Amino acid sequence: MEKFFSVTANKAKASEVREILKIAQKPGIISFGGGLPSPDSFPVEEMKKVVVETLEESGHMTMQYGTTEGLESLRNLIVKIMDKRFVKTAINNIAITTGSQQGLNLTGKVFVNTDDVIACESPTYLAAISAFRPYNPVFEEVEMDEQGMRMDALESLLSSKKVKFIYTIPDFQNPSGRSMSVDRRKEMLALAKKYDVLIIEDSPYSELAYDGDPLPPIKSFDEEGRVIYLSTFSKIVCPGFRTGWICADEQFISKYVMLKQGLDLHTNQFSQYAIEKFFRTYDLDGQINGVRDLYKVKRDAMLKAIDAHFPEEIKISRPTGGMFVWGELPEGINAKALLPEAIERNVAYVPGSPFYPNTPKVNTIRLNFSSPSIEQIEEGIKILGDFFKEEIQKL
Ligand SMILES: Cc1ncc(COP(=O)(O)O)c(C=O)c1O
Numbered sequence: 001m002e003k004f005f006s007v008t009a010n011k012a013k014a015s016e017v018r019e020i021l022k023i024a025q026k027p028g029i030i031s032f033g034g035g036l037p038s039p040d041s042f043p044v045e046e047m048k049k050v051v052v053e054t055l056e057e058s059g060h061m062t063m064q065y066g067t068t069e070g071l072e073s074l075r076n077l078i079v080k081i082m083d084k085r086f087v088k089t090a091i092n093n094i095a096i097t098t099g100s101q102q103g104l105n106l107t108g109k110v111f112v113n114t115d116d117v118i119a120c121e122s123p124t125y126l127a128a129i130s131a132f133r134p135y136n137p138v139f140e141e142v143e144m145d146e147q148g149m150r151m152d153a154l155e156s157l158l159s160s161k162k163v164k165f166i167y168t169i170p171d172f173q174n175p176s177g178r179s180m181s182v183d184r185r186k187e188m189l190a191l192a193k194k195y196d197v198l199i200i201e202d203s204p205y206s207e208l209a210y211d212g213d214p215l216p217p218i219k220s221f222d223e224e225g226r227v228i229y230l231s232t233f234s235k236i237v238c239p240g241f242r243t244g245w246i247c248a249d250e251q252f253i254s255k256y257v258m259l260k261q262g263l264d265l266h267t268n269q270f271s272q273y274a275i276e277k278f279f280r281t282y283d284l285d286g287q288i289n290g291v292r293d294l295y296k297v298k299r300d301a302m303l304k305a306i307d308a309h310f311p312e313e314i315k316i317s318r319p320t321g322g323m324f325v326w327g328e329l330p331e332g333i334n335a336k337a338l339l340p341e342a343i344e345r346n347v348a349y350v351p352g353s354p355f356y357p358n359t360p361k362v363n364t365i366r367l368n369f370s371s372p373s374i375e376q377i378e379e380g381i382k383i384l385g386d387f388f389k390e391e392i393q394k395l
Helices: 007-011 016-023 044-062 072-084 099-111 126-135 151-160 182-194 250-264 269-281 284-309 335-344 374-393
Strands: 094-097 117-122 138-145 163-168 198-202 227-232 244-247 324-328 364-368
Touching: 016 335, 044 269, 072 094, 072 244, 072 269, 094 099, 094 250, 099 126, 099 163, 099 198, 099 227, 099 244, 099 250, 117 126, 117 151, 138 151, 151 163, 151 182, 163 182, 182 198, 244 250, 284 324, 284 374, 335 374
Parallel strands: 117 138, 117 163, 163 198, 198 227
Antiparallel strands: 094 244, 227 244, 324 364
Protein backbone atom coordinates (compact mmCIF):
# COMPACT_ATOMS: atom_id res chain seq x y z
CA MET A 1 0.00 0.00 0.00
CA GLU A 2 2.96 2.32 0.52
CA LYS A 3 3.07 3.00 -3.21
CA PHE A 4 -0.15 4.98 -2.89
CA PHE A 5 1.22 7.40 -0.35
CA SER A 6 2.77 10.76 -1.10
CA VAL A 7 6.43 11.35 -0.30
CA THR A 8 5.30 13.40 2.71
CA ALA A 9 3.03 10.64 4.02
CA ASN A 10 5.76 8.05 3.55
CA LYS A 11 8.18 10.19 5.56
CA ALA A 12 5.69 10.67 8.42
CA LYS A 13 6.16 8.22 11.27
CA ALA A 14 4.45 7.74 14.61
CA SER A 15 6.37 9.24 17.49
CA GLU A 16 7.97 6.49 19.61
CA VAL A 17 7.67 8.68 22.68
CA ARG A 18 3.96 9.21 22.08
CA GLU A 19 3.56 5.43 21.91
CA ILE A 20 5.37 4.97 25.24
CA LEU A 21 3.39 7.79 26.81
CA LYS A 22 0.12 6.10 25.82
CA ILE A 23 1.01 3.49 28.43
CA ALA A 24 1.47 6.32 30.88
CA GLN A 25 -2.21 7.18 30.59
CA LYS A 26 -3.07 4.08 32.63
CA PRO A 27 -4.70 4.88 35.97
CA GLY A 28 -2.27 5.17 38.86
CA ILE A 29 0.59 6.59 36.81
CA ILE A 30 1.75 10.09 37.71
CA SER A 31 2.36 11.81 34.39
CA PHE A 32 4.57 14.83 33.88
CA GLY A 33 4.57 13.81 30.24
CA GLY A 34 1.60 15.52 28.63
CA GLY A 35 1.35 19.17 27.85
CA LEU A 36 -2.25 19.48 28.92
CA PRO A 37 -3.80 22.41 30.73
CA SER A 38 -5.47 21.45 34.00
CA PRO A 39 -9.18 20.64 33.61
CA ASP A 40 -9.61 22.70 36.81
CA SER A 41 -8.75 25.77 34.71
CA PHE A 42 -11.69 25.21 32.34
CA PRO A 43 -14.67 27.50 33.02
CA VAL A 44 -17.26 24.74 32.61
CA GLU A 45 -20.06 26.26 34.70
CA GLU A 46 -19.67 29.71 33.16
CA MET A 47 -19.53 28.19 29.68
CA LYS A 48 -22.83 26.31 30.24
CA LYS A 49 -24.60 29.63 30.63
CA VAL A 50 -22.68 31.24 27.78
CA VAL A 51 -23.47 28.41 25.38
CA VAL A 52 -27.22 28.56 26.07
CA GLU A 53 -27.24 32.33 25.63
CA THR A 54 -25.17 32.04 22.45
CA LEU A 55 -27.71 29.64 20.96
CA GLU A 56 -30.56 31.96 21.99
CA GLU A 57 -28.86 35.05 20.53
CA SER A 58 -27.19 33.65 17.42
CA GLY A 59 -28.29 30.02 17.09
CA HIS A 60 -28.66 29.98 13.33
CA MET A 61 -25.45 31.89 12.74
CA THR A 62 -23.44 29.47 14.91
CA MET A 63 -24.56 26.64 12.63
CA GLN A 64 -23.96 28.44 9.34
CA TYR A 65 -20.75 28.71 7.30
CA GLY A 66 -18.67 31.73 8.25
CA THR A 67 -15.89 33.84 6.76
CA THR A 68 -12.36 32.46 6.53
CA GLU A 69 -10.90 35.45 8.44
CA GLY A 70 -13.19 34.62 11.34
CA LEU A 71 -15.99 36.22 13.29
CA GLU A 72 -15.74 40.00 13.22
CA SER A 73 -16.71 40.49 16.87
CA LEU A 74 -14.09 37.95 17.98
CA ARG A 75 -11.43 39.64 15.84
CA ASN A 76 -12.39 42.96 17.49
CA LEU A 77 -11.99 41.32 20.91
CA ILE A 78 -8.55 40.08 19.84
CA VAL A 79 -7.56 43.64 18.84
CA LYS A 80 -8.30 44.59 22.48
CA ILE A 81 -6.35 41.58 23.82
CA MET A 82 -3.39 42.57 21.62
CA ASP A 83 -3.62 46.10 23.00
CA LYS A 84 -3.26 44.70 26.54
CA ARG A 85 -0.22 42.85 25.19
CA PHE A 86 1.26 46.24 24.07
CA VAL A 87 0.52 45.67 20.36
CA LYS A 88 -1.54 48.34 18.59
CA THR A 89 -3.32 46.62 15.74
CA ALA A 90 -6.59 46.58 13.76
CA ILE A 91 -9.18 44.02 12.74
CA ASN A 92 -7.68 43.62 9.25
CA ASN A 93 -4.46 42.41 10.85
CA ILE A 94 -6.22 39.55 12.62
CA ALA A 95 -7.28 36.14 11.26
CA ILE A 96 -8.77 33.38 13.38
CA THR A 97 -7.13 29.96 13.14
CA THR A 98 -8.12 26.49 14.29
CA GLY A 99 -5.72 26.68 17.26
CA SER A 100 -2.30 28.22 16.83
CA GLN A 101 -1.23 24.80 15.59
CA GLN A 102 -3.04 25.66 12.36
CA GLY A 103 -1.23 29.00 12.34
CA LEU A 104 2.04 27.03 12.35
CA ASN A 105 0.98 24.73 9.53
CA LEU A 106 -0.23 27.70 7.47
CA THR A 107 3.09 29.44 8.12
CA GLY A 108 4.77 26.47 6.43
CA LYS A 109 2.38 26.75 3.48
CA VAL A 110 2.72 30.52 3.15
CA PHE A 111 6.50 30.83 3.41
CA VAL A 112 8.44 27.57 3.10
CA ASN A 113 9.87 26.21 -0.14
CA THR A 114 12.01 23.05 -0.17
CA ASP A 115 15.41 23.75 1.44
CA ASP A 116 14.42 27.12 2.89
CA VAL A 117 16.19 27.66 6.19
CA ILE A 118 14.20 28.03 9.41
CA ALA A 119 16.15 29.23 12.44
CA CYS A 120 14.69 27.92 15.68
CA GLU A 121 15.58 27.60 19.33
CA SER A 122 17.40 24.45 20.38
CA PRO A 123 15.26 22.79 21.74
CA THR A 124 11.99 23.94 20.15
CA TYR A 125 8.29 23.02 20.13
CA LEU A 126 7.93 19.49 18.83
CA ALA A 127 4.66 20.07 16.97
CA ALA A 128 6.11 23.13 15.19
CA ILE A 129 8.77 20.82 13.77
CA SER A 130 5.96 18.50 12.59
CA ALA A 131 3.98 21.44 11.17
CA PHE A 132 6.93 22.78 9.13
CA ARG A 133 8.56 19.48 8.11
CA PRO A 134 6.12 18.55 5.28
CA TYR A 135 7.37 21.67 3.42
CA ASN A 136 10.94 20.26 3.46
CA PRO A 137 12.79 23.07 5.20
CA VAL A 138 16.31 22.90 6.60
CA PHE A 139 16.16 23.53 10.34
CA GLU A 140 19.04 25.41 11.92
CA GLU A 141 19.06 25.09 15.69
CA VAL A 142 20.25 28.15 17.61
CA GLU A 143 21.67 27.62 21.07
CA MET A 144 19.79 28.97 24.08
CA ASP A 145 20.76 30.03 27.56
CA GLU A 146 18.55 31.02 30.49
CA GLN A 147 17.62 34.27 28.65
CA GLY A 148 16.35 32.43 25.57
CA MET A 149 17.90 32.19 22.09
CA ARG A 150 21.52 33.44 22.08
CA MET A 151 21.87 36.45 19.84
CA ASP A 152 25.58 35.86 19.08
CA ALA A 153 24.71 32.38 17.80
CA LEU A 154 21.75 33.78 15.83
CA GLU A 155 23.88 36.46 14.20
CA SER A 156 26.54 33.96 13.27
CA LEU A 157 23.85 31.86 11.53
CA LEU A 158 22.18 34.82 9.81
CA SER A 159 25.51 36.10 8.52
CA SER A 160 26.47 32.71 7.08
CA LYS A 161 23.18 31.37 5.66
CA LYS A 162 20.13 32.84 3.96
CA VAL A 163 17.37 32.26 6.52
CA LYS A 164 13.67 32.56 5.59
CA PHE A 165 12.36 33.10 9.11
CA ILE A 166 13.23 32.82 12.76
CA TYR A 167 10.71 30.71 14.67
CA THR A 168 10.70 31.66 18.33
CA ILE A 169 8.63 31.06 21.46
CA PRO A 170 9.82 33.93 23.64
CA ASP A 171 7.50 33.40 26.62
CA PHE A 172 7.95 30.41 28.96
CA GLN A 173 9.06 28.34 26.03
CA ASN A 174 7.74 24.87 25.33
CA PRO A 175 9.73 22.77 26.14
CA SER A 176 12.40 24.63 28.17
CA GLY A 177 10.23 26.97 30.26
CA ARG A 178 12.74 29.77 29.55
CA SER A 179 11.81 33.33 28.54
CA MET A 180 13.64 35.74 26.30
CA SER A 181 14.72 39.00 27.98
CA VAL A 182 13.33 42.28 26.65
CA ASP A 183 16.78 43.33 25.42
CA ARG A 184 17.08 40.14 23.41
CA ARG A 185 13.61 40.61 21.94
CA LYS A 186 14.73 44.00 20.63
CA GLU A 187 18.04 42.57 19.48
CA MET A 188 16.33 39.75 17.59
CA LEU A 189 14.16 42.26 15.76
CA ALA A 190 17.22 44.39 14.92
CA LEU A 191 19.01 41.30 13.55
CA ALA A 192 15.93 40.29 11.55
CA LYS A 193 15.94 43.76 10.00
CA LYS A 194 19.70 43.72 9.35
CA TYR A 195 19.57 40.36 7.57
CA ASP A 196 16.07 40.83 6.11
CA VAL A 197 14.34 37.81 7.62
CA LEU A 198 10.88 37.39 9.12
CA ILE A 199 10.11 36.44 12.70
CA ILE A 200 7.36 33.96 13.59
CA GLU A 201 6.57 34.73 17.23
CA ASP A 202 4.58 31.87 18.77
CA SER A 203 3.10 32.99 22.04
CA PRO A 204 0.51 30.72 23.67
CA TYR A 205 1.81 31.20 27.23
CA SER A 206 2.59 34.94 27.55
CA GLU A 207 -0.16 35.61 30.10
CA LEU A 208 0.77 32.68 32.34
CA ALA A 209 3.36 34.78 34.21
CA TYR A 210 3.76 33.89 37.89
CA ASP A 211 6.53 36.22 39.09
CA GLY A 212 5.65 39.57 37.59
CA ASP A 213 3.96 41.07 34.58
CA PRO A 214 4.10 39.47 31.12
CA LEU A 215 6.90 40.88 28.93
CA PRO A 216 6.13 42.87 25.77
CA PRO A 217 6.11 40.66 22.68
CA ILE A 218 8.64 41.15 19.87
CA LYS A 219 5.62 42.21 17.80
CA SER A 220 5.18 45.25 20.08
CA PHE A 221 8.52 46.68 18.83
CA ASP A 222 7.83 45.86 15.18
CA GLU A 223 7.30 48.96 13.05
CA GLU A 224 7.69 47.34 9.63
CA GLY A 225 5.39 44.30 9.78
CA ARG A 226 8.31 41.88 9.97
CA VAL A 227 6.84 39.88 12.87
CA ILE A 228 4.00 37.39 12.45
CA TYR A 229 2.47 36.78 15.85
CA LEU A 230 0.54 33.60 16.69
CA SER A 231 -1.55 33.08 19.80
CA THR A 232 -4.48 31.11 21.13
CA PHE A 233 -7.33 30.77 23.61
CA SER A 234 -6.11 27.24 24.42
CA LYS A 235 -4.24 28.12 27.60
CA ILE A 236 -6.45 30.93 28.89
CA VAL A 237 -9.87 29.36 28.19
CA CYS A 238 -9.59 25.78 26.85
CA PRO A 239 -7.83 23.92 24.03
CA GLY A 240 -10.85 21.84 22.99
CA PHE A 241 -12.54 24.81 21.27
CA ARG A 242 -9.52 24.97 18.89
CA THR A 243 -9.51 28.72 18.55
CA GLY A 244 -6.38 30.77 17.98
CA TRP A 245 -5.26 33.73 15.90
CA ILE A 246 -2.61 35.33 13.74
CA CYS A 247 -1.75 39.01 14.05
CA ALA A 248 0.29 40.25 11.08
CA ASP A 249 0.63 42.74 8.29
CA GLU A 250 -2.43 42.78 6.00
CA GLN A 251 -0.59 41.37 2.99
CA PHE A 252 0.49 38.36 5.07
CA ILE A 253 -2.99 37.92 6.54
CA SER A 254 -4.53 37.79 3.08
CA LYS A 255 -2.19 34.96 2.01
CA TYR A 256 -2.85 33.05 5.22
CA VAL A 257 -6.59 33.43 4.59
CA MET A 258 -6.33 32.26 0.95
CA LEU A 259 -4.50 29.12 2.03
CA LYS A 260 -6.71 28.49 5.04
CA GLN A 261 -9.73 28.35 2.73
CA GLY A 262 -8.43 25.12 1.26
CA LEU A 263 -7.83 23.62 4.71
CA ASP A 264 -11.10 24.09 6.57
CA LEU A 265 -12.92 27.09 5.01
CA HIS A 266 -13.09 28.63 8.47
CA THR A 267 -12.60 27.85 12.15
CA ASN A 268 -15.55 26.32 14.04
CA GLN A 269 -18.28 28.98 14.19
CA PHE A 270 -19.76 27.76 17.44
CA SER A 271 -16.43 28.00 19.28
CA GLN A 272 -15.84 31.49 17.97
CA TYR A 273 -19.28 32.68 19.07
CA ALA A 274 -18.93 31.03 22.47
CA ILE A 275 -15.50 32.51 23.21
CA GLU A 276 -16.59 35.97 22.11
CA LYS A 277 -19.71 35.77 24.28
CA PHE A 278 -17.67 34.37 27.17
CA PHE A 279 -15.46 37.45 27.24
CA ARG A 280 -18.47 39.76 26.83
CA THR A 281 -19.90 38.15 29.96
CA TYR A 282 -16.83 37.45 32.08
CA ASP A 283 -13.77 39.55 32.74
CA LEU A 284 -10.65 38.63 30.76
CA ASP A 285 -8.27 39.54 33.58
CA GLY A 286 -10.34 37.56 36.09
CA GLN A 287 -10.20 34.45 33.91
CA ILE A 288 -6.45 34.79 33.31
CA ASN A 289 -5.73 35.46 37.00
CA GLY A 290 -7.63 32.30 37.97
CA VAL A 291 -5.46 30.19 35.65
CA ARG A 292 -2.30 31.93 36.87
CA ASP A 293 -3.15 31.35 40.54
CA LEU A 294 -3.81 27.67 39.88
CA TYR A 295 -0.52 27.07 38.04
CA LYS A 296 1.72 29.25 40.20
CA VAL A 297 1.25 26.95 43.20
CA LYS A 298 1.93 23.92 41.02
CA ARG A 299 5.09 25.51 39.60
CA ASP A 300 6.21 26.32 43.17
CA ALA A 301 5.45 22.76 44.31
CA MET A 302 7.43 21.25 41.45
CA LEU A 303 10.51 23.44 42.00
CA LYS A 304 10.38 22.80 45.76
CA ALA A 305 10.12 19.04 45.25
CA ILE A 306 12.95 19.11 42.71
CA ASP A 307 15.15 21.06 45.14
CA ALA A 308 14.40 18.48 47.82
CA HIS A 309 14.75 15.29 45.78
CA PHE A 310 16.72 15.72 42.56
CA PRO A 311 20.46 15.11 42.70
CA GLU A 312 22.48 18.25 42.13
CA GLU A 313 24.00 16.81 38.94
CA ILE A 314 20.66 17.51 37.19
CA LYS A 315 20.43 21.08 35.88
CA ILE A 316 16.90 22.41 35.72
CA SER A 317 15.29 25.54 34.31
CA ARG A 318 13.43 27.71 36.83
CA PRO A 319 10.45 28.96 34.78
CA THR A 320 8.74 32.17 35.82
CA GLY A 321 5.57 31.10 33.99
CA GLY A 322 4.06 28.64 31.53
CA MET A 323 3.65 24.91 32.09
CA PHE A 324 7.08 23.24 31.87
CA VAL A 325 10.36 22.62 33.68
CA TRP A 326 13.32 21.41 31.61
CA GLY A 327 15.98 19.14 33.04
CA GLU A 328 19.45 18.29 31.80
CA LEU A 329 20.84 15.07 33.25
CA PRO A 330 24.55 14.25 33.23
CA GLU A 331 26.11 13.19 29.91
CA GLY A 332 25.83 9.43 29.46
CA ILE A 333 22.21 9.22 30.61
CA ASN A 334 19.66 8.47 27.91
CA ALA A 335 16.29 9.77 29.10
CA LYS A 336 14.33 7.95 26.38
CA ALA A 337 15.93 4.62 27.24
CA LEU A 338 15.05 5.15 30.92
CA LEU A 339 11.41 6.06 30.32
CA PRO A 340 9.97 2.50 30.36
CA GLU A 341 11.57 1.91 33.76
CA ALA A 342 10.28 5.23 35.10
CA ILE A 343 6.80 4.14 33.96
CA GLU A 344 7.33 0.82 35.80
CA ARG A 345 7.82 2.98 38.87
CA ASN A 346 4.55 4.77 38.01
CA VAL A 347 5.98 8.08 36.82
CA ALA A 348 6.19 9.43 33.24
CA TYR A 349 8.08 12.36 31.71
CA VAL A 350 8.85 13.37 28.13
CA PRO A 351 12.40 12.69 26.97
CA GLY A 352 13.85 15.86 25.46
CA SER A 353 15.26 14.40 22.23
CA PRO A 354 12.20 14.93 19.93
CA PHE A 355 12.36 18.66 20.65
CA TYR A 356 15.59 18.95 18.62
CA PRO A 357 15.02 18.88 14.85
CA ASN A 358 18.62 17.84 14.03
CA THR A 359 20.85 17.03 16.97
CA PRO A 360 19.02 15.60 19.97
CA LYS A 361 20.42 15.93 23.46
CA VAL A 362 19.39 12.54 24.80
CA ASN A 363 20.08 13.45 28.42
CA THR A 364 17.22 15.98 28.61
CA ILE A 365 13.65 15.77 29.95
CA ARG A 366 10.53 17.94 29.98
CA LEU A 367 8.30 17.95 33.04
CA ASN A 368 4.77 19.36 32.89
CA PHE A 369 3.35 20.84 36.10
CA SER A 370 -0.05 22.20 34.95
CA SER A 371 -1.75 18.83 34.69
CA PRO A 372 -0.80 16.76 37.81
CA SER A 373 -2.13 17.62 41.29
CA ILE A 374 0.17 19.06 44.00
CA GLU A 375 0.19 15.66 45.75
CA GLN A 376 1.14 13.90 42.52
CA ILE A 377 3.89 16.45 41.89
CA GLU A 378 5.37 15.88 45.36
CA GLU A 379 5.16 12.10 45.14
CA GLY A 380 6.21 11.79 41.48
CA ILE A 381 9.22 14.08 41.75
CA LYS A 382 10.48 12.12 44.76
CA ILE A 383 10.19 8.84 42.82
CA LEU A 384 11.97 10.38 39.80
CA GLY A 385 14.68 11.93 41.98
CA ASP A 386 15.43 8.58 43.62
CA PHE A 387 15.43 6.84 40.22
CA PHE A 388 17.81 9.36 38.64
CA LYS A 389 20.14 9.20 41.67
CA GLU A 390 20.42 5.43 41.16
CA GLU A 391 21.12 5.89 37.44
CA ILE A 392 23.73 8.60 38.04
CA GLN A 393 25.53 6.35 40.53
CA LYS A 394 25.83 3.71 37.82
CA LEU A 395 27.78 6.10 35.53
C1 LIG B 1 4.64 26.63 21.63
C2 LIG B 1 3.27 26.16 21.23
N1 LIG B 1 2.74 26.62 20.08
C3 LIG B 1 1.53 26.24 19.67
C4 LIG B 1 0.77 25.35 20.42
C5 LIG B 1 -0.57 24.91 19.88
O1 LIG B 1 -1.61 25.46 20.58
P1 LIG B 1 -3.13 25.39 20.09
O2 LIG B 1 -3.85 24.59 21.10
O3 LIG B 1 -3.57 26.81 20.05
O4 LIG B 1 -3.16 24.78 18.74
C6 LIG B 1 1.26 24.86 21.62
C7 LIG B 1 0.48 23.89 22.42
O5 LIG B 1 0.90 23.28 23.34
C8 LIG B 1 2.56 25.27 22.04
O6 LIG B 1 3.10 24.83 23.17
